[in-house]
Amino acid sequence: MKILFFIAALSLLALTLPLAIASDPSPLQDFCVGVNSPAAGVFVNGKFCKDPRAVSGDDFFFSGLNRAGNTNNGVGSNVTAVNVNNLGGLNTLGISLVRIDYGPNGQNPPHTHPRATEVLVVQQGTLLVGFISSNQDGNRLFAKTLNVGDVFVFPVGLIHFQFNLGQTPAVAIAALSSQNPGVITVANSIFGSSPDIDANVLARAFQMDVNAVRNLQGRF
Template sequence: MKAAYLVVSLLAFASVHVLASDPSPLQDFCVALNESATRGVFVNGKFCKDPMTVTSEDFFFPGFDKPGDTSESPGFFEKSADVNNFPGLNTLGVSLVRYDYAPKSLNPLHTHPRASEVILVVEGTLLVGFVASDQNGNKFFPHVLNKGDLFIFPMGLIHFQLNIGDGNALAFSSFSSQNPGENLIAHAVFGSNPPISPEVLAKTFQVDQKIIDLLEKQFQH
């Protein structure tokens, strides 16, 4: 029953996902080759495999039925199928992620700079939300999602997911890019390489520099 629900869920994503951000392809497909190191730079994509050597295996990605390990902190696990590990997605403008959440675990504040995201809850209950830009008054849009619910995170906006149920939760997200990217807010601000000046951060957040020093210790590697 659960497997059947997963199939229906993924088919629903195919019909719901109409947002697009990547350029439209000019050929049927362009299975990616990782040859940039030997053939120079590339822009907005990857080199293409000879289409005459492409097989159905290039468009196959297994394992989305298997739960991720949420036993260690922070109790959240994501499995991505994007152009970096699924070459058949190259130039097609879509990607998918499986999210597994332990009870009370959090997918922390982050952005996807190159994609809008549609999330579908398969099991459990999530509190989700995103924050609009200052153009829209930094308005916060929260919502509680239950099994079968969809929610959209617009491209580039800060958002999160929190498992507020007593059990595990499972969700799948579809992205309008083959390579949506992910920018974790706390890691980007307090764990940048090289570090952002503590004076800049202290003035930005209007707190004592000792607090900034403590936060940077948490996120610097």
């Protein structure tokens, strides 16, 4: 009887295993509306594959990450990205890279990468970095002060930030687990959407005066 039960359980496992290990690949765009005919759609964020016979070392090469970005802007930082859009050899490899330059007291403001975990290493300066867990985990802040050579990980999809604590420029390099990680800057998305979110909605959500919300929308 025990043998029959074991055989039945093994058979059930064999039937369900293919379903258990099957999954969709991670999306490479914010959304993709299905169409019945290719003629009715557009090719978004994907890449056609180059003929292997025409591939060369240049397809896997990028130059310029040694150059500092311009941090003369409202947030005092600049992100130089190396992803599938400027390095074709990254296509299908699920990884990309950025250089982040921070002016004195500059920041990479709160943002998320919907499709990637990020690991960051400080090359120059001192940074305050952190991420916030989801509502389910109590919106806890995990923060750390990093010096040259220190590494910090930002889990996929969670809001995170970096702030230059020094009065001199800072530099960090970050790797992301997607060829097209995407970025959603929180303030820009909330107060700079097109068209605007109704100011009354945001006033209640942030417990702010509606005129203060309209002021922020004007800034973004």
